[in-house]
Amino acid sequence: xxxxxxVLISFCLALTTALVLPASLPTSLAxxxxxxxxxxxxxxxxxxxxxxxxxxxxxxxxxxxxxxxxITAVGMNAAIPADARRIxxxxxxxxxxxxxxxSVVGLSEIRSVRASNDFNETGDMTPEVRVEVAVNPDxxxxxxxxxxxxxxxxxxxxxxxxxxxxxxxxxxxxxTEDLVIDAPAALVINWPNMHINRRAEAKPTPAKQxxxxxxxxxxxxxxxxGARAYRTARQAAPGATAQDLRNEALLPVLDGDVPVLVVVxxxxxxxxxxxxxxxxxxxxxxxxxxDIWRAGAELAAREVPVIYWNSYFLPxxxxxxxxxxxxxxxxxxxxxxLFCLAHxxxxxxxxxxxxxxxxxxxxxxxxxxxxxxxxxxxxxxxxVDDQLGSIDVGKQATLVVTDGDMLxxxxxxxxxxxxGREVDLSSHHTLLWDKYRTKxxxxxxxxxEQ
Numbered sequence: 001x002x003x004x005x006x007v008l009i010s011f012c013l014a015l016t017t018a019l020v021l022p023a024s025l026p027t028s029l030a031x032x033x034x035x036x037x038x039x040x041x042x043x044x045x046x047x048x049x050x051x052x053x054x055x056x057x058x059x060x061x062x063x064x065x066x067x068x069x070x071i072t073a074v075g076m077n078a079a080i081p082a083d084a085r086r087i088x089x090x091x092x093x094x095x096x097x098x099x100x101x102x103s104v105v106g107l108s109e110i111r112s113v114r115a116s117n118d119f120n121e122t123g124d125m126t127p128e129v130r131v132e133v134a135v136n137p138d139x140x141x142x143x144x145x146x147x148x149x150x151x152x153x154x155x156x157x158x159x160x161x162x163x164x165x166x167x168x169x170x171x172x173x174x175x176t177e178d179l180v181i182d183a184p185a186a187l188v189i190n191w192p193n194m195h196i197n198r199r200a201e202a203k204p205t206p207a208k209q210x211x212x213x214x215x216x217x218x219x220x221x222x223x224x225x226g227a228r229a230y231r232t233a234r235q236a237a238p239g240a241t242a243q244d245l246r247n248e249a250l251l252p253v254l255d256g257d258v259p260v261l262v263v264v265x266x267x268x269x270x271x272x273x274x275x276x277x278x279x280x281x282x283x284x285x286x287x288x289x290x291d292i293w294r295a296g297a298e299l300a301a302r303e304v305p306v307i308y309w310n311s312y313f314l315p316x317x318x319x320x321x322x323x324x325x326x327x328x329x330x331x332x333x334x335x336x337x338l339f340c341l342a343h344x345x346x347x348x349x350x351x352x353x354x355x356x357x358x359x360x361x362x363x364x365x366x367x368x369x370x371x372x373x374x375x376x377x378x379x380x381x382x383x384v385d386d387q388l389g390s391i392d393v394g395k396q397a398t399l400v401v402t403d404g405d406m407l408x409x410x411x412x413x414x415x416x417x418x419x420g421r422e423v424d425l426s427s428h429h430t431l432l433w434d435k436y437r438t439k440x441x442x443x444x445x446x447x448x449e450q
């Protein structure tokens with residue numbers, strides 16, 4: 001009897017652990033122990049580095065001065081306040097912080113652990129979803145991205161037809177409010193596949209289920225038409241119409257204050273989205289991969305910007321070159337399209353953003369344009385270029401100091417400021433590096449570091 005009771009108790013404990021641990025695991029792993037940067041206490045002068053302003057020429061041996069989180073002077077002989085903290089950066093480089101234009105950072109911690117993922121909502125139409133209220137400021141992905149020079153990122157919802165509102169976030173802060181640069185930054189729409197389903201065309205799927213291509217596009221028209229009718233009713237009789245969160249969320253889109261970010265994978269989707277946006281008179285941003293460059297002339301003519309992400313995809317057509325995806329940024333640039341770069345939506349790979357820009361430069365994109373594609377162009381697309389994206393007087397002191405070209409894999413970030421706050425560059429990766437370096441040092445097997 002006693003043995004049977006022991007077995008039963010062990011089974012119950014194992015079952016309890018199995019049920020409870022997955023829910024608690026993401027919380028324990030997601031809580032970064034890093035302390036956010038302290039507010040700037042006095043003026044700081046970065047002296048002697050090569051300053052890559054992005055908006056102008058590079059300054060070899062230049063100076064950047066900032067105070068209160070704002071850049072106050074940039075130049076070869078910039079005036080330095082007497083009480084400034086002087087940091088000699090001779091031989092190093094200063095860049096504006098990079099901005100990743102598409103991710104789920106703060107919304108996903110461990111992809112294989114469902115409880116740590118909060119980027120997909122139930123339902124096809126959820127424009128009222130706001131990313132910033134769900135972001136985890138203690139995510140381990142933030143310090144990893146910062147350690148490679150990425151200081152801000154667009155965090156966007158996924159799933160459904162209308163996924164919700166994205167938010168532009170700085171990657172350092174105590175709370176979600178600290179992280180927000182702009183929210184809502186864009187309404188995210190996952191454009192339907194333009195391949196014709198013959199069976200569905202022969203017997204149309206009910207629009208309520210929003211399954212067919214045509215039904216989905218019609219649903220987009222209808223939801224905006226409903227929002228316009230709602231606005232008209234509210235204006236005609238204030239207080240008489242009950243407030244509707246879904247329609248309220250769409251009003252800034254109709255007014256042109258919030259752009260629509262349409263996720264695509266091929267040129268037919270781009271062309272359909274361009275026609276839809278023109279008919280609805282909404283601001284459009286095209287985002288995705290594939291052969292979107294084939295619509296370059298139309299995108300440039302309509303002044304629609306592009307977020308190009310993840311050049312690691314296979315050729316879409318039999319006659320496409322194997323490395324054609326690497327040349328897409330060059331093709332967009334030659335077409336006159338304003339574009340920026342992202343890597344993938346997976347937050348653990350935001351750190352590869354400079355690699356995306358470096359690869360574009362290696363495949364023909366002018367290096368200065370490659371840098372703009374991860375800094376100033378991104379800021380322009382989201383309307384925050386008065387704050388971020390270049391090193392200019394009056395902008396936020398969000399700066400990255402490296403020991404080499406930021407787009408080279410061999411370069412390392414030495415110092416970083418976000419809004420004038422010096423941030424911790426350690427991360428889970430660097431802690432593991434230190435751990436195992438120590439192990440092999442004790443075994444006498446460590447190689448000398450160069």
